[in-house]
Structures are given as C-alpha cells and as structure tokens.
Amino acid sequence: MLRVEGVSKTYDRGLIVLEDVRLHLASGEFAALVGPSGSGKSTLLNLIGLLDRPDRGEIILDGVPVSNLSRVEAARVRNYLIGFVFQSFHLLSRLTAWENVALPLLHRGVGGAERKARALAMLERVGLSDRVFHRPDQMSGGQRQRTAIARALVGEPRLILADEPTGNLDSTTGSQVIELLRSFNRDFGVTVLMITHDRDMAMLCDRVIEICDGRLLPQGDAG
Template identity: 50%
Template sequence: MTHSDTPVIELRGTKKYYGTGDATAYALRGVDLKIYQGEFVAIMGPSGSGKSTAMNIIGCLDTPSEGQYLFEGIDVGSLSRDQRAILRRNYIGFIFQGFNLLGKTSAIENVELPLLYRGVPASERRKTGMEALLSVGLEQVAHHTPGELSGGQQQRVAIARAIVTNPLVLLADEPTGNLDTAKSIEVMELLSSFNRDHGITVIMVTHESDMAAYATRTIHFRDGVIDNTEHKAVP
C-alpha cells in the first residue's frame, strides 16, 4: 500500500487520566500511533486496555490529558470545541455496536441526518441518501423504520449513514457485536469494500479475532499502551 508521508491519524505520547495524585487513574499511559490514508486497522485488547479511549480521542469525542492528537497534520488539541465538531462532522463517519438509529424515522431519513446537519438541500439529501442505501443493498427498504428491519439491515443502514458524507475516516466500534456470524460477515465485507474501492480509512475496535482478520493491521492494547502490532501478509 502506498501513502503520503503525513499520517491521517497520529497520536504522540498521548495520555488520558482521571483524578489527581494517588487517585489518578490512567486510561492511556503514553501512546504513539500513526495511521495512514487507506489503511484498515483493527484495534483489540481486553476490557480496560485503553482501546475505547483511544477511539474516542481519534473521533474527537474526547481530548488527551497529555500528548498530541494530529488529524492530517493538524493539532486537534489546538482546536476549539466548535472546530472539533466541524472536523468530526465533515471528515469522520461513526458506526456503533448498537446501531443508534432513530426508531420512528425511516431508513432514508436516518441516512440523511448527517447531510441535514451540514445544511444540504432536501432534494440533494434524498438523492445522496438513496445512493448510500444502494451502496449497502437496502434501497428497497428506504421507507421502513428500524423496527421493520433485521439487526443486519439496521447495521447496514448505520453504515450508509456513516458513509453518506464520504468521510476520510470511518470509525467502527464493535460493529458486529450484536450480529450473528452470517450478518457479521456481510458487514465486514461492506467495510472492506469501502476501504478497498473508495480508499476510506477504516479504524475498527473489536474483540473478535475473525473480524479483525479483515484488517490490514491489528493493534493490540494492554494496560493503556500498545502491546504489539500485527501486519497482514500481502498475498
């Protein structure tokens, strides 16, 4: 894989802790990490290892206590809360284990939400939203509510919502955690295709090694630091 010299994501000596003195609890103890455009990275580790904290910092949902987080070379710590929100809205897509869909709202309206926040006109929202649903194979259920969809379909709607803005980075937090094996494979094939065919950088937290196998690099966290990194062999 080729990439530019500037990582899209870089953590430099990143620490996150809570409390002071003897009561200080560390979630991250000094993490150095570079992720380049077009990578598919899986982040693994036991509960309390720091992987979710790292993901929240990368997603601009949290800030480091010490160290730096750079997004395309920009020090995110120097940005205001509003600027971080703009970065999150314009460059990052999110997929969650729990789908996080609005229950009484149709699939297409759920997918359109990020475009609504951007102020995109209604006709353009609908066209772009339908294209996103088509890309996950769900255009036929555009007007169904989440309650009328299976778990796998709901997660695919959530993926369509995450990619409707054509984000630079897609963050997936346990995206297959609520799905059976067949539906999990469907979701992973989708994420792989967006990474491979559209060059979207995918960063996924998972505890399932068979799901992590779809990634090109797996990073293992333990006790707030990176324990080891595995690169997938290129056939």
C-alpha cells in the same frame, strides 16, 4: 491520515486509562484495535473521534492537530472528516432509513432534495434499496448496521471509526458487515479503524493493533 503522538488520559481518582500511546495509520489503511475489556480501546477511539480530549499528547488528522480545538471546531471536523459506526447502531427510531442516513448532510446544511438523493444512493450501495422507508424496528440487526454504515459514509469522510460494529450480529452477518466496510475502504480509499473483541473479525483487516493496560503493544505501531 492519522497520527497519535504520546497521548495519555487519566480519569477521576488517578485512574490511568491510556499512557503514551503512539499510533500511525496511513491513508486507505484498514486496521483493527483489539484488547481485553478495560484496556483503553473505547477511550482511544473517543479521543481520535474528538468526543474527548487527551491530558497529554497530540492527535493529528489529515495533517491537522485537533486535540485542542473548540467544541464548534471539533464538531465541524467530525462532521466532514469522520464517520462513526457503533455496536448499538444509534439510529433514531422515529426516522426512516433514508432520513437516518441523511442526518449528517442536514447538519452540513445540504438542501432537502440533495440530502434525500444522496441518502437513497448510499442505501442502494449497501443493498437496502428496498428498505429506504422502513424504520429501525422494521429492520433486522444486519440491516440496521448497514443503515448505520450508510449514514457514516454518506458525507464521504476520510476516516471511519467503528466501535464493535459486529458485536450484536451473528458471525455470518458480521462477516458481511466487515466486507461492506472493506468494499468502501477498497473502492474509495476510506481509512478504517475498528474496535473488536472478535479475533476472527480482526484477522480480516490489514493490520491488527493490540492494546493492553492503556498501552499499545510494540508491534501495534506501524511507525
């Protein structure tokens, strides 16, 4: 599903953030990426999510090299292949839960009635059928994160990239969020790569990949 082949990234003033990173994730795998602050976790996730480009190396998603796509092509791949879950939810405050969830379908040109039906079905799937008309400020942190997960999954992506999805939640709610991601991984074969600082949360995943100083530790590569 995902291959990262010799990827390096350097920022201003010669700061090497990633160096010769090689990572393989099989379809349907659930993996955690862990490491200290500044180790390159978020940079790697941004490269895999086509939000940035590597200086060297190649990223291959679902068998297709994607590192040198145009902005339009990259946006299309993101919309159809990748779902994002962020620590800070990134929900639009003026929209209701179902409207937030329906946004990826709007960008695909899906009609209004189908958008709403699919969004409502996904909110029911994540246990929020009683919150579909609530705005983010009317929901708890856990409810907002479940809404964000519903938004990430409504377009039936092959890959979920989750950046500290439990970072703003208490441990009980965080475990519920991980179990929700796990249920989609298990039931629909969605591949999940999750960044976390929480070792306990990481141990709930199939594989723990460690990064330090821009390099994956040897046991992090499934080969």
